[in-house]
Amino acid sequence: MSSIPSSVVDADSECLIGGASEAFLRRRAFWNRVAAWLLFAAAAASVLVTIGIVYVLIRDSIPFFEQVPLSEFLTDTQWTPVFKNAHFGVMTLVSATLTVAGIALAVAIPAGLGLAIFLSEYANPKLREAVKPFLELLEGVPTVVYGFFALLFLTPMLQTVIPGLSGFNLLAPGLVMGIMILPYTASVSEDAMRSVPMGLREAGYALGFSRFRVAAQVVIPAALSGITAAFILGMSRAVGETMVVAIAAGQNPNFGFNPLEGAATITAYIVQMAMGDLPHGSIAYQSVFAAGLVLFLITLLFNLIGFYLRRRFREVY
Amino acid sequence: MQNPTKTRVKLLMNEMTSSQHTSGAMRQQQDVQPEPTSAPVLRAEARNLDFWYGATHILKSVSMAVVDCKVTAIIGPSGCGKSTLLRCFNRMHDLYPGNRYSGEIQLYPEDRNLIEMDPGMVRLRIGMVFQKPNPFSKSIFENVAAGLRVRGVADKRILYERVEQALSGAALWDEVKDRLHDSAYGLSGGQQQRLCIARALAPQPDILLLDEPTSALDPIATAKIEDLLTVLRNTVTVIIVTHNMQQAARISDFTAYMHLGKLVEYGVTEKVFTTPQSPMTNDYITGRFG
Numbered sequence A: 001m002s003s004i005p006s007s008v009v010d011a012d013s014e015c016l017i018g019g020a021s022e023a024f025l026r027r028r029a030f031w032n033r034v035a036a037w038l039l040f041a042a043a044a045a046s047v048l049v050t051i052g053i054v055y056v057l058i059r060d061s062i063p064f065f066e067q068v069p070l071s072e073f074l075t076d077t078q079w080t081p082v083f084k085n086a087h088f089g090v091m092t093l094v095s096a097t098l099t100v101a102g103i104a105l106a107v108a109i110p111a112g113l114g115l116a117i118f119l120s121e122y123a124n125p126k127l128r129e130a131v132k133p134f135l136e137l138l139e140g141v142p143t144v145v146y147g148f149f150a151l152l153f154l155t156p157m158l159q160t161v162i163p164g165l166s167g168f169n170l171l172a173p174g175l176v177m178g179i180m181i182l183p184y185t186a187s188v189s190e191d192a193m194r195s196v197p198m199g200l201r202e203a204g205y206a207l208g209f210s211r212f213r214v215a216a217q218v219v220i221p222a223a224l225s226g227i228t229a230a231f232i233l234g235m236s237r238a239v240g241e242t243m244v245v246a247i248a249a250g251q252n253p254n255f256g257f258n259p260l261e262g263a264a265t266i267t268a269y270i271v272q273m274a275m276g277d278l279p280h281g282s283i284a285y286q287s288v289f290a291a292g293l294v295l296f297l298i299t300l301l302f303n304l305i306g307f308y309l310r311r312r313f314r315e316v317y
Numbered sequence B: 001m002q003n004p005t006k007t008r009v010k011l012l013m014n015e016m017t018s019s020q021h022t023s024g025a026m027r028q029q030q031d032v033q034p035e036p037t038s039a040p041v042l043r044a045e046a047r048n049l050d051f052w053y054g055a056t057h058i059l060k061s062v063s064m065a066v067v068d069c070k071v072t073a074i075i076g077p078s079g080c081g082k083s084t085l086l087r088c089f090n091r092m093h094d095l096y097p098g099n100r101y102s103g104e105i106q107l108y109p110e111d112r113n114l115i116e117m118d119p120g121m122v123r124l125r126i127g128m129v130f131q132k133p134n135p136f137s138k139s140i141f142e143n144v145a146a147g148l149r150v151r152g153v154a155d156k157r158i159l160y161e162r163v164e165q166a167l168s169g170a171a172l173w174d175e176v177k178d179r180l181h182d183s184a185y186g187l188s189g190g191q192q193q194r195l196c197i198a199r200a201l202a203p204q205p206d207i208l209l210l211d212e213p214t215s216a217l218d219p220i221a222t223a224k225i226e227d228l229l230t231v232l233r234n235t236v237t238v239i240i241v242t243h244n245m246q247q248a249a250r251i252s253d254f255t256a257y258m259h260l261g262k263l264v265e266y267g268v269t270e271k272v273f274t275t276p277q278s279p280m281t282n283d284y285i286t287g288r289f290g
């Protein structure tokens, strides 16, 4: 640089770079920075809201755990926060939550996988486009409708087959919830299966595989972590679902995994308490936050597993 | 081609026998052959084969004989229809709607037109290796065993035997014998391609189709696969598409030159490379075109 006369350097700063003027480039850099900041602000807002929710949950749970030891919270098998002799065994609610979610998955996994295989490997594009709106419709049904469907239609129907079934039970909402998460799990699994490269399918066909064998032995193994993620995220939706269970599963906290009896899930308990008028600062009021925290942790766990599997599945082929 | 198919095959056979007389020194495999003067046996033969992708006419009256236990190379400029022709042999085009064949590809010894057979049956007899290595998302062992399982081999011992045989045949056994149950994705690109060759070889196909099997590989991995093809020579019938003319000259017995969907020249490899009949072939192999 030192050997170059200063006049040349000055001329340089005004010259065109690839046909663009210096001023243009400066303006472009400015708007790039503005865009980056706006996007950053949007991302930061969603992170801050999440942190805020977690903060409130934890802050309002602390007084609860000052009165109820964690060991009792996790091992007691009764949940009676408003009784004189109050018990706070959250596993009571967790057991009902997991039973409903388990039944939902027992419906959603086979049906969702079958539907995904059909859409991704068998259906031609026309048929696929014809089926998809129905799935979206199924996804758009308000959950309160699903709840009444479980209580007023499915339960009476099941009672004719299973005489021991209570009016409020875990079976009917579980089955309905399976149908409810089916569109989601099916379409996410279908995405995972369709992103398996055609070359991999061709390798299967070239060995003489049938269409079904290609689906079962080539496409599913290649899409497995994506499919697993779909079902784990579906499970976390089932765990967090409120309306269906609040309507059709009853509000009795019952420890156990019997699908024929009614039992309150975590979400059903929270909505029940939120609708009643609990005195601020009472232990029953605080128990809502503790239950909410547990729900949050369960959902977070499933989402983390799903997230991890999704990342892994990108690396497969 | 203008020549009637029969004449073409006869010509080919004559070339073949004469080349066996004259060029014995050039071909090491001469000593392996029981009778150097025996006429070549055909495995398959395309006759006036036409092919369309939807409305696009790609292959135009291609006639080509595939000689048993020989390597047939298909060369030609990019887009001339080499892959399209190769994929007719195992009916790969049937996987996509709108594709259409006319003409025939006879399969020997039973002399049946494979265009009219069930595609699944054809693919059980004719294996394929693709340009890009495409192992399944399974263990190394299960990749090779996949073609055996679909043919009903379930016995563990037989599976192990045949898998080892195929991996040895693909010069991969020593590198993977201690990690047979690890994922195939842990292998390098060249190893994956040899795994795909082993997978295609394991069911002992009548014909092995290879579509530019070394184009995604480095020179060392390429050399390994070329060595492998040289070893397979005389035991497996191979059709290989390649862009690399040295490769075609090194490893093939017959060479077909294609241009714009037509088979311009077809004959014994040395003849095609030393005294090509068509000026187009000459231009291509001397590098003036393509």
Ligand SMILES: Nc1ncnc2c1ncn2[C@@H]1O[C@H](COP(=O)(O)OP(=O)(O)OP(=O)(O)O)[C@@H](O)[C@H]1O
Binding pocket: B053, B056, B058, B077, B078, B079, B080, B081, B082, B083, B084, B085, B243
């Ligand atoms: N699925 C398809 N639909 C329509 N046209 C196609 C399709 N696949 C290939 N073609 C066209 O068919 C012609 C032959 O293609 P093909 O892949 O057989 O060429 P190729 O000789 O193998 O070329 P390369 O050496 O580049 O692999 C090309 O013009 C190509 O554009």
Ligand SMILES: [Mg+2]
Binding pocket: B082, B083, B084, B211, B241
């Ligand atoms: Mg090609």
